[in-house]
Amino acid sequence: KLILEAESPDGVMQTLTTPGFFEIDQWGAESIVKVLRKAEIMVYSEGLPPETIRQCFLTPIESVESGIESALRKHGADATIAVIPKGPYVVGNIQESADHG
Numbered sequence: 001k002l003i004l005e006a007e008s009p010d011g012v013m014q015t016l017t018t019p020g021f022f023e024i025d026q027w028g029a030e031s032i033v034k035v036l037r038k039a040e041i042m043v044y045s046e047g048l049p050p051e052t053i054r055q056c057f058l059t060p061i062e063s064v065e066s067g068i069e070s071a072l073r074k075h076g077a078d079a080t081i082a083v084i085p086k087g088p089y090v091v092g093n094i095q096e097s098a099d100h101g
Helices: 009-016 026-036 050-055 064-075
Strands: none
Touching: 009 026
């Protein structure tokens, strides 16, 4: 609801940081916005219409495979891609490798 009612990801953060504002599970919206600041989020869902996914500032895809193909075309063959099944139940942890600093 927080994301659907916002005009932009930054608008979500403005709402979340308004003094006195509180909504149960607001962490979910905050987590999505944090990721959107660094990456594109593609969503495959059989339960959400593509327009609803777009309203959440996310990119709908027809399949996981088509999303991977699209990301590789857009970002190159050496792109870093994360596929996260059941995304809301996963907490990611990024570690720098010795090769990248």
